[in-house]
Amino acid sequence: MEKHNFNAGPCILPKPAIEATINAIRNFDNTGIGILEISHRTPGWEKVMAETEQLWRDLLNIPQEYAVLFLGGGASTQFYTLAANLLNKKAAYLETGVWAKKAIKEAKLYGEVAVVASSADKNFSYVPKGYTIPTDADYFHITTNNTIYGTEIKTDIDCPINLVADMSSDIFSRPVDVKKYAMIYGGAQKNVGPAGVTFVIVRKDLLGKADRKLPSMVDYRSHIGEEAKDNSMYNTPPVISIFVMYETLKWLKSLGGVAEMSKINNKKAELLYNEIDRNKMFMGTAVKEDRSIMNICFVMADQYKEKEADFMNFAKSKGIVGIKGHRSVGGFRASCYNACPTESVQALVDCMKEFESIN
Numbered sequence: 001m002e003k004h005n006f007n008a009g010p011c012i013l014p015k016p017a018i019e020a021t022i023n024a025i026r027n028f029d030n031t032g033i034g035i036l037e038i039s040h041r042t043p044g045w046e047k048v049m050a051e052t053e054q055l056w057r058d059l060l061n062i063p064q065e066y067a068v069l070f071l072g073g074g075a076s077t078q079f080y081t082l083a084a085n086l087l088n089k090k091a092a093y094l095e096t097g098v099w100a101k102k103a104i105k106e107a108k109l110y111g112e113v114a115v116v117a118s119s120a121d122k123n124f125s126y127v128p129k130g131y132t133i134p135t136d137a138d139y140f141h142i143t144t145n146n147t148i149y150g151t152e153i154k155t156d157i158d159c160p161i162n163l164v165a166d167m168s169s170d171i172f173s174r175p176v177d178v179k180k181y182a183m184i185y186g187g188a189q190k191n192v193g194p195a196g197v198t199f200v201i202v203r204k205d206l207l208g209k210a211d212r213k214l215p216s217m218v219d220y221r222s223h224i225g226e227e228a229k230d231n232s233m234y235n236t237p238p239v240i241s242i243f244v245m246y247e248t249l250k251w252l253k254s255l256g257g258v259a260e261m262s263k264i265n266n267k268k269a270e271l272l273y274n275e276i277d278r279n280k281m282f283m284g285t286a287v288k289e290d291r292s293i294m295n296i297c298f299v300m301a302d303q304y305k306e307k308e309a310d311f312m313n314f315a316k317s318k319g320i321v322g323i324k325g326h327r328s329v330g331g332f333r334a335s336c337y338n339a340c341p342t343e344s345v346q347a348l349v350d351c352m353k354e355f356e357s358i359n
């Protein structure tokens with residue numbers, strides 16, 4: 001049976017990217033050697049690195065004054081790395097979920113952290129508004145999409161100081177005005193590739209200002225390398241993960257890029273949210289205006305609570321996988337990332353309708 005994959009991350013990837021990767025594992029770039037078995041200093045690989053960076057720059061309109069880095073360690077490593085590089089005295093954070101809390105915890109190792117607002121009072125079911133960003137902070141950190149709770153900051157906010165964003169789970173889902181940010185980062189495994197590679201887009205003039213010694217691997221400048229050589233490999237990069245990302249971005253470009261993808265994503269989300277709102281057996285968990293386009297969280301309506309396991313099994317029988325909600329929200333979460341086809345969302349909607357009709 002065809003599977004409809006709604007996993008939250010790692011998650012569904014475009015089929016052409018998987019196919020191209022399988023071929024490259026057998027024979028990379030007509031070398032007769034697989035991509036897992038070549039040096040990262042071979043010209044064929046250096047070309048993939050350069051083209052991957054160029055795809056990022058083209059698809060997101062990233063200006064030259066920003067470095068684009070592909071590192072290991074996941075977004076969690078960036079929680080302390082970004083603070084080590086950018087936090088001198090004080091940083092401001094918006095607390096919108098578990099990932100934001102983890103970022104805050106790590107930043108505290110390097111200085112004062114002001115949590116300007118939090119939605120912890122209502123289990124992170126909304127995005128705080130009307131807060132004041134302290135202008136004496138080195139930066140303001142936000143999590144644009146809260147993967148676990150299904151809330152999202154869907155526009156590029158105006159910020160009087162350097163804006164730093166964890167975009168792990170909504171990067172490439174919509175056009176982004178990169179110039180409004182000092183830094184954008186995230187793990188690739190939600191919307192742009194497999195686990196193992198982390199992206200960092202950082203304005204170069206911000207680096208080297210923190211008043212502390214940094215280990216080379218932590219200092220972003222080590223990874224920028226000599227610009228003339230356009231070679232950002234300080235150490236061995238996660239080759240296979242970057243290759244899947246490269247193929248994923250080629251796929252995205254062939255579909256028309258982020259503007260086109262945003263239209264498709266909005267349609268998919270509308271389809272599912274409409275059914276959640278219409279169907280008497282289900283209800284959404286996030287405040288409507290802050291609903292995520294990527295991670296759609298819902299639970300059984302109060303009078304149908306005991307049907308939760310039944311619905312899970314019913315969905316499973318239809319080939320629907322990965323919709324179990326995170327333990328801190330419960331219920332269901334359908335992650336509708338770029339590679340998740342509209343047909344899968346339709347299959348979930350049909351499944352919800354059918355479940356209602358037989359109950």
Ligand SMILES: *Cc1c(COP(=O)(O)O)cnc(C)c1O
Nearest residue numbers: 074075076099147166168169187
């Ligand atoms: C998954 C996720 C993370 C953690 O990423 P790792 O690469 O596993 O460290 C951080 N932030 C957000 C928003 C996420 O969705």
